Amino acid sequence: QAVVTQEPSLTVSPGGTVTLTCGSSTGAVTSGHYPYWFQQQPGQAPRTLIYDTSNRHSWTPARFSGSLLGGKAALTLSGAQPEDEAEYYCLLSYSGGWVFGGGTKLTVL
Amino acid sequence: EVQLLESGGGLVQPGGSLRLSCAASGFTFGSYGMSWVRQAPGKGLEWVSGISGYGDSTYYAGSVKGRFTISRDNSKNTLFLQMNSLRAEDTAVYYCAKGIIPNVWGQGTLVTVSS
Numbered sequence: 001q002a003v004v005t006q007e008p009s010l011t012v013s014p015g016g017t018v019t020l021t022c023g024s025s026t027g028a029v030t031s032g033h034y035p036y037w038f039q040q041q042p043g044q045a046p047r048t049l050i051y052d053t054s055n056r057h058s059w060t061p062a063r064f065s066g067s068l069l070g071g072k073a074a075l076t077l078s079g080a081q082p083e084d085e086a087e088y089y090c091l092l093s094y095s096g097g098w099v100f101g102g103g104t105k106l107t108v109l
Numbered sequence: 110e111v112q113l114l115e116s117g118g119g120l121v122q123p124g125g126s127l128r129l130s131c132a133a134s135g136f137t138f139g140s141y142g143m144s145w146v147r148q149a150p151g152k153g154l155e156w157v158s159g160i161s162g163y164g165d166s167t168y169y170a171g172s173v174k175g176r177f178t179i180s181r182d183n184s185k186n187t188l189f190l191q192m193n194s195l196r197a198e199d200t201a202v203y204y205c206a207k208g209i210i211p212n213v214w215g216q217g218t219l220v221t222v223s224s
Contacts, residue, residue, distance in 0.1 A: 036210055045214045089154050098156040098210060
């Protein structure tokens with residue numbers, strides 16, 4: 001089974017910009033992996049932020065954007081808010097199934 | 110508003126069985142694939158199983174294949190996960206989600222496998 005890799009932790013200043021990445025052990029991540037991004041606040045269920053690389057849900061703040069960057073999927077947060085402090089997970093689709101990354105703990109400090 | 114309400118979690122001994130249910134509302138249930146995702150205590154997310162809208166296609170993670178069975182009753186807007194031969198490593202919060210890849214999540218139900 002493929003392994004999906006994320007940065008274990010990142011820190012961003014309030015109002016700052018940060019990019020989280022999502023890599024695949026099988027090679028470059030492409031749109032054919034249909035990357036998804038999820039946010040999980042402590043003690044809460046996850047919620048889906050981005051689907052199919054770059055599409056936001058109606059509830060996703062505009063400061064979150066998804067893209068492909070340097071062979072990885074990327075989630076960029078522009079203008080970080082204190083409430084954005086959370087764990088972020090990506091998910092990639094493979095012919096054998098769907099695999100989550102290990103998550104990135106984002107601190108807004 | 111989409112609502113997903115899981116039930117059926119609890120404490121079960123290793124080797125035992127449990128059936129989870131997810132009651133869905135706020136959308137045309139039979140038109141959407143559904144999935145189960147789990148999260149062990151203090152760990153990350155793991156996609157477990159998915160099912161197509163009609164129920165004719167099912168998908169499983171390798172870790173549960175042959176032990177878990179996903180199904181649905183579209184007349185009752187309900188998703189199920191039958192879990193057999195449970196192991197300690199199956200201990201987790203199990204989330205029901207709209208979409209084979211989750212788009213909307215329930216609040217989860219805790220399954221503890223322990224003697």
